[in-house]
Amino acid sequence: SQQGEEDPQALSIQEGENATMNCSYKTSINNLQWYRQNSGRGLVHLILIRSNEREKHSGRLRVTLDTSKKSSSLLITASRAADTASYFCATDEGGRRALTFGSGTRLQVQP
Amino acid sequence: DTGVSQDPRHKITKRGQNVTFRCDPISEHNRLYWYRQTLGQGPEFLTYFQNEAQLEKSRLLSDRFSAERPKGSFSTLEIQRTEQGDSAMYLCASSLEGAGSYNEQFFGPGTRLTVL
Numbered sequence: 001s002q003q004g005e006e007d008p009q010a011l012s013i014q015e016g017e018n019a020t021m022n023c024s025y026k027t028s029i030n031n032l033q034w035y036r037q038n039s040g041r042g043l044v045h046l047i048l049i050r051s052n053e054r055e056k057h058s059g060r061l062r063v064t065l066d067t068s069k070k071s072s073s074l075l076i077t078a079s080r081a082a083d084t085a086s087y088f089c090a091t092d093e094g095g096r097r098a099l100t101f102g103s104g105t106r107l108q109v110q111p
Numbered sequence: 112d113t114g115v116s117q118d119p120r121h122k123i124t125k126r127g128q129n130v131t132f133r134c135d136p137i138s139e140h141n142r143l144y145w146y147r148q149t150l151g152q153g154p155e156f157l158t159y160f161q162n163e164a165q166l167e168k169s170r171l172l173s174d175r176f177s178a179e180r181p182k183g184s185f186s187t188l189e190i191q192r193t194e195q196g197d198s199a200m201y202l203c204a205s206s207l208e209g210a211g212s213y214n215e216q217f218f219g220p221g222t223r224l225t226v227l
Contacts, residue, residue: 042220101153
């Protein structure tokens with residue numbers, strides 16, 4: 001079953017704009033990871049945020065985590081056409097090592 | 112290339128045939144995972160290994176599915192008597208389990224299976 005649910009399901013913006021995607025989950029987690037997937041390809045690991053962290057940055061990416069609300073957000077600043085992809089959040093829960101993925105946000109960046 | 116590799120990248124088969132996929136993880140990683148992804152959905156966990164031991168299997172992994180990691184290095188996923196519902200992308204991932212690790216999983220390019 002899908003634990004993380006991304007919002008919105010689809011997002012279309014112009015190059016240079018910022019893109020924000022949200023993820024909600026249901027159970028306690030050890031960490032939350034964000035991945036990017038280009039059409040028909042494998043997943044690329046973007047960033048991991050641990051349950052005791054509230055914010056993390058990596059280049060143009062900013063991730064926040066609110067464990068009280070069981071939610072996370074991914075912000076991509078100054079978007080580029082190459083950022084066009086699907087973005088997934090994945091949670092690592094309790095003693096399990098398997099990741100539970102949401103259904104993803106499809107981002108389209110118009111040049 | 113030191114990333115996760117999968118072979119083949121694409122497989123077309125007829126219903127009822129058996130298929131086998133291979134995954135080579137990042138060399139120093141001791142954990143290996145298999146996931147399945149259908150169109151428009153996120154990946155769903157199938158099974159994972161720590162070294163050569165298979166530690167967890169999902170309910171999605173029916174009796175027709177079997178996975179091995181004989182020497183704790185590469186892994187194979189076999190589907191017997193394929194059905195059209197098995198058509199999906201099969202993704203492999205690996206991670207390093209140990210002190211200071213946080214279960215960052217790195218994925219291969221996937222094997223896309225089409226069952227006719």
